[in-house]
Amino acid sequence: MTRESYLKRSLGTTLSRRIKESRVLLVGAGGIGCELLKNLLLTGFGEIHIIDLDTIDLSNLNRQFLFRHEHIKKSKALVAKEVAQKFQPSTKLEAYHANIKDAQFNVDWFATFDIVFNALDNLDARRHVNRMCLAAGVPLIESGTTGFNGQVQVIKKGDTECYDCNSKEVPTTFPVCTIRSTPSQPIHCIVWAKSYLLPELFGTSEDETQDFDHSEDAENAAEIENLRKEAQALKDIRGSMGSEDFAEKVFNKVFMTDIERLRGMEDMWKSRQPPEPLDFATLQEQSGSVDNTISLNDQKVWNVTEDFVVFKDSLNRLSRRLKDLKEKTSEKDVSPILVFDKDDVDTLDFVAASANLRSAIFKIEPKSKFDIKQMAGNIIPAIATTNAMTAGLCVLQALKVLKDDLANAKMVFLERSGVRAINSDSLKAPNPNCPVCSVAQGRVFIDPTRATLNDLVRDVLRLQLGYGEEFSLSNEIGTIYDPDLEDNLPKTLSELGVKDESFITVVDEEDENPRVNLELVIRVSQKLDEPAATEEKKPVTLERVMDIPRKPKAATPPPTEQVNGTTAHEPVTGKRKREAEGELSNGYERVKRVASVAVGSGDGADPIVLDEADGGAILIDD
Amino acid sequence: MTDSFPSALTGPSSKERKYDRQLRLWAASGQQALEESRVLLVNSDGPIDKQKTTVSGVVGVETLKNLVLPGIGGFTIVDPASVTESDLGVNFFLEEQSLGKSRAEETCRLLKELNPDVEGTFSTTPIAELLQDTKFLPAFRLVLVSGPVKCSSLDLLCNASRELGIPVLYTHSVGFYSTFSLQLPAEFPIVETHPDPETTQDLRLANPWPELLEAGARVRDLDTLDDHQHGHVPYVLLLLHYLEQWKETHEGNVPSNYKEKTEFREMVRAGARTNNPEGGEENFDEAVAAVLKSLNPFSLRSNIREVFEMEECQKLRADSASFWVIASAVNAFYQMHRVLPLPGSLPDMKAQSADYISLQNIYKSKARKDLEEVTETVRRIEGSFGAKRSPIPEKEIEVFCKNAAHIKLIRGRNIPRIDRDVTVQSSVRMALGIPESLAPISIAFQILDAVVDQLQETGSTVASIDDNETWDKQTQRIIGVLKAEDPEYVDEEVEEQIKNATQELRRTKAGELHNISSLTGGLVAQEALKVLTRQYVPLDNTCIFDGVKSRSEMHRL
Structure with missing residues (x-):
């Protein structure tokens, strides 16, 4: 009996050999990732690449069995490789402590793998890998778990549905005024503490983080202006961090002065109960006997004096931490900030205490720290058993893929109860209207110094590919061109955020028989590599002219506005012509537009997102 | 999930942080139950044939891994086998240096590394010998057995466990197939069944x-x-x-x-x-x-009515479990008011916060009042037995009242044996009638058990697990048993399906595939967690998994 005797007997020699010769990529070394790595090793996979951006946290240890206490804060990918390699020395393992979205992991790199496994914890990365695998023509095994539920899906370009063939759940959002002026539920106060107060004091302030839904701003212009002033005043207080009366200043500002101002707006409280400001001195006096250690009891719902004590204590802890960080960073580096992390006790205590104090003011039910952690962190319950089952199902699907037996590969669901805990369903054909997989693809080479948007629009799309007048272009930062948005035409593509290996989506908006969406992969030509070519070469060239099929004539109207995952909130760079002329009649939902092109610094057209990582229908295991 | 942490856990919060993600599934009470549990894994019972073939026990170790990670109190691995080269290719919790050493010792050592809070021991003595010491088994809250195990050992273990009220999970994993059955005590009540929140709203x-x-x-x-x-x-x-x-x-x-x-x-x-x-x-x-x-008027659900009508509830004894005492008190409440105690929770709704809170208080205080009434009855019952009973903690009565409508009582069944039990035969026949049923796989595993038994008890000195004669004989025998009562249920097609299923077991010489055993280890551990925490409704009683179809099926056999 040899090491592989069981395997060969069960899988047969042909499949065993294919497994041994295959090269697979595992994206994510978390709950499912650890299990998958173990199973892939013991199923005989010859070469496994594993990538994860995260480091190990204490709360991972109840299921991510490759990690121990001494590994906390180390790279998941590197530790997973090191630990697993010991158990199977003959397998080639490669680990990357990196973001899968980095440019180095381009389409060509993806194409070197036989199978890609997604064991991810967020929608954004899932979508990215889905897109890369479609572009590279590599089969993808997508998986996810939440509590006792799990799901596995096989995705192959042209044969099956892709991850984006079905629309995914949109994260919950709240209007600014609900959060800042008229909260009525515990979650409103928690979001206030997490996304307003904490960042204003220790992080990047609201104006820079694009964290609020401003779509109703116009109706509330006066109040919005007041809120801006409030935020500015808080910023001034931030300057006195470290001084003895810092806590008192912050407290008086947000739990007294701001509340008094709100209370003064009588219109607001005609039919709502007005808020009651809190008094620092009174609470200080009452809280004499309360010990700081109350914050350790996360199951108890604290009373107001306990909230007060935890508020002061955690504010202190955070101030000291930021001070230490600042001392360690040199002048020219980016100034350090603290961000909310559900597993970081200091930020959690601060958010829990602040949220409860605000709840007391607005007569809203307070919550325990345990519950606030779940609400603020959007925690997905996770246990080892579900991960073990899900990873096992991933490998079973991978075997079907390696046998070219896609017809028998399945979509598999795990459920807590029911007659069958594991249910499977046949894979579905691609959705012909899917904005991601039912697209044509092309490759464009650009000279980054010269190539303008106009070169792409005129030379390539109109002249070479035959596009008419009505179409739009979008990339990561939003819509960069459409018939009403011509301001960007003279700009270089680089100015519009177009980088090497990035995507531009072209949506044909002709009423009559439009083309399917075209997805262009951008390659930035390296001049040094091709010295001869630069002279005559146009700044933007198409790899080859391809035929772009027309959209199928579906009974359902084509989802124009949701194309490319674009929601009504997607920022648009540049000024719209018709809008500028005051014509608002072509059926577009008018939302806030962004006139500047500086990437990531718009004035915040994004809604408040509870946890944007968790928007998918498949939930996560982190 | 607002119950406070038992004092033993409140100290350093690192434990709560480590277990945070699972506390959200079974709360502090479930975690405490886990930490008070010791699990026995019988991972092999000596060679299964005369060629020293041994159950490789991967599914057992993978199950235990999924229990060590969430933090059971401790475990004991019983396994007389030594580590072989083929073990290394299939078992993740063995390493190069383990070769030739005791498999119980090596797997115990590597599993313990997963969680320093969990205590682990091992034994290389066969289980039948260990059971001779009557103090051995009562230390455990759950027994896991990796099959096939010879009939006599399994009987000893299952009988002793039944007498002590200890649940048993008996698992097989071979090639692409696996199956496992759960033997629960004669009455296994679950108070915290965690029904879908949608179905639990009780607004009255x-x-x-x-x-x-x-x-x-x-x-x-x-x-x-x-x-x-x-x-x-x-x-x-x-x-x-x-x-x-x-x-x-x-x-x-x-x-x-x-x-x-x-x-x-x-x-x-x-x-x-x-x-x-x-x-x-x-x-x-x-x-x-x-x-x-x-708007439906209150009506008593059959699951709780059944509990009320049981003799244990009707005729309390001084040593009745607290479940029955509370059940009896709740029944008295129901007889008086024709409704169960109010759970007292109110769903989120559009409202001004002050109005919502005052409405919430109306529900809460009614729930508190109902609880007080039930508690009074409980105390009266306890009083009637004099000093023989210590008072049931208020918390336990409260949890019962909150969950009263969804309480579930499972009557434990034995590990199913086709060749012994006519009720198992008839339920297997029923299961075979379902289109695309996975029941043939379960039957094939029973044939494997019978083959192992024959090889052990009567086989020649060289008999091996791939002995065709033994397989054919036992296959015919088991099919014969199923046909005896009513030949119609096992037609040629079904017979062919059973034989095909045995082919997978024969082809792989009862060997495990790591991936299938790992997946099955997840399934088995999930049921083990339900049993240990006494939360969620566990399997009743057999699960079959087919890795070719990526599908599982549950049967009550």
């Missing part, structure tokens, strides 16, 4: 108590409210308000059938103000959506 709108009625009556003249107030009347009060109006024209009755409810729904819908930008009101939408499910 058709059976309101005075304080709730009064709150409903305060919403008198909706027309006088301004738009904001009108749009923020909690839907529960809206429904109460319209119910009173309805009763006036319906001889004091609430809408009882579908037709009446639909009429009533239209009446509520018509009350919404639509002259606003939204064209309606959220609280009215909520009220309309709740009509069909929230």
